[in-house]
Amino acid sequence: MRSRTSDTSNSAEKSTQTTLDEEKYRHSKLKFKIGCILISLGVLLTSSSAGWDITNHLINKPETFFSTPHLLLYTGVVVATLGSVIMFVSKRSFANQGKFKLPMRLVIIGILMVVIAGPFDYNWHVAFGLDGLLSPSHLILTFGLFLASIGALSGLVFARNFSPLLTSQKRENQIEQEGKPKQSVVLLGMDNLLSVIGILPLWITATGLLYMFSLPFSDTQSFDFNPDPTFAAIFATIGLPLLLSTILYLSYGLNYRFGILSITGAAFLLISILTTMIPNESLVPTISFYFLSIIPFVVADTILSYSKTKSLQYVAGGILGSCSFMVYYPFITYVYNGVFTHDVVFPSLIALVYSELMISSYSLLVGPLIVSGILGVILGRYIISHSKILEQKIE
C-alpha cells in the first residue's frame, strides 16, 4: 500500500516535473524564436535602408553621415542587437543544445561585426569624406548582417523542427520529405511566414554583397574601389540569378508549400519598390511593370509545388534566372551599362538606359542567366539536404 502510494506520488512528481520542463522548454523556445525574429527584422530594416541609402546617394548626394536612411539603418542594428541578446538569454535552457550553437555563433559573430562596423564607418567618413558602396566598413557591416541573417534563419528553422521533449510534436513539425507530404496543417501559417521573414534579410544582404563587387558606386575622392566593368558584368550575370534562384528555392524547400516562394518574391519586389524606386520619382511610372515579375515567381512556385521531379525543378530555376535581369532593376542598369551602353546614367535616365540594355543585351544575357538560375536550384537542393542531415544529427 505504502509502495503503491509512493509509486503514485513519484509518478505524479515526474508528471509535474515533465509539465514544468515542457513549460520551461516552451518558454525558452518562444524567447529563442522572438530573438531570431527580431534579428531578422533588424537585419531586414538595416539592409533595406542600405538600399534606400544607395538611392539617396545617387539622387541627393548627401554630405553628412546623419541622414534618414542611416538613422533607419542603425535602428535596424539596434533591433538586431536586442534580438541577439534575447537569443543569448534563452541559450542556456534551449539554444545550448546540439546544433543550436551554430545559429547562435553565427548571430554573435555577425552582430559583433555589425556593431564594430558602425563607429568604423563613422570614422571612415570623418577621415576620408563621402565613402562609396564598397569600403572596408561597409564590407564588414554587410558581411556581419549576412552572417546574422543566416544565424537567425537557421535558428528559426531549427526551432520549428526540433523539440527534444515534445517528441510527438517534433514528428508533426518535421519538414516534408520530398514527395511525402507530412506537414502539420496547424503549423503552416505562422511558421511558414516566419521563414519568409528569415529568408528576406538573407536575400537582401547577399544581394548587397554582390552589388558591392558589381556596381560602379565606389569611386570616391580618396579611393577608387570600383570593380572592372567586365568583371562586374560577369560577376553579376553569374551571382545575381544564382542568388535569386537559390533563395527562392530555399523559401520553397524549407516549407514545401505553394505560396511561400511567391510571397517571398513579392516581398522582395515590394522592398525594392519602396527603397529604390519611390524615392526616385522618375522611376515611379515603371513600378507597376516592375511588379509584373511576380509572374515568374508564381510560375516557379507552381512548378515546384506541382512536380517534384528534378528536371522540372531545374526548369523553375531557369525561369527564375531568366527574370533576374528584371528583378534587379533599377541597379542592374549600372552594372551592364559599363559594358554595353557606356552612357552616363543619371537617375532620371535609368529607365531609358535600362530599355536600351534590354533591346541590345538581354538576348545575349538570357542564356547565362538561365544556367545560373538552374545552378541556384542545385545549390538550394544541396543546402536543404545538408540542413536535413544537420537536423537528423540533432535528433
Next chain:
Amino acid sequence: MTTSKKTIIISVAIVASLTFYFTLSVFYLPDFYQSLKTPIPIPFLSEVKISESMIHFGNSFDIEITATNTGDTADHQTVSVAFLNLTQTEGFVQITKYNFPQSPFLIQVGDEINYDYASSEDTITAPYPAIEAYGRPWESNVTYHLGLKVTPEELGTFVFYVKSVGQPHTDDLSHFPSDGLIDYQREFVKVYSVNVTEP
C-alpha cells in the same frame, strides 16, 4: 478533374503567363520606357557681377553669380568658374558665400573630368583650375548664389570662364551660354576679364 487534365491546364496557364510576361518585358516595356518624358533642365545665369574691372597686382576682386534652373528639375546642374591664368586655386580663390545644397568643389590642373556635356563616360584632363558649384538635384525654378574672392597670380589680363550645365543634357537648352567661345571641355562659356596693373 483528372490528373492529366489538371496538368494540361496548369501547363497552358504557365506557358501563357510566361509568354505574356516575357513579351511585355522584352518587347513592349523598352518602347514604353523610351517614351517616358526626359527632363530638360534649362540653366540660366541671371547675374555675373564683378566688383572691379581693373585692380592693382596683389589686390583681390569679387565675383557674384546668380544661377537658376528655369526648366525641368535637373539630376545635376553645375555652375563652373574656370581660371585660365591660375595654376592652382589655393591661396588665390576663396569661396565667400554659397547656398547650394552641396559644397562646391575644386577642379585642379590634371584632374580627369567629363566633357562634351557628359555625353559619355570618357574624361579629359583639366589644363587649368576651376571651381564647380552644383545642385544634385537642382529643382525647377530654384535659384542659387555663389560668391568668390579672387587674387590674380600675375600682371596682365586675368581671364575667367563662366558656364552652367544641366544634366541630363538631352537638349541644347540644357547649357548656358548657348553659343560663344568653346572651352577645352567642348562646352560653351562666357568670357570675363579683369586688368591687373602695377601697384
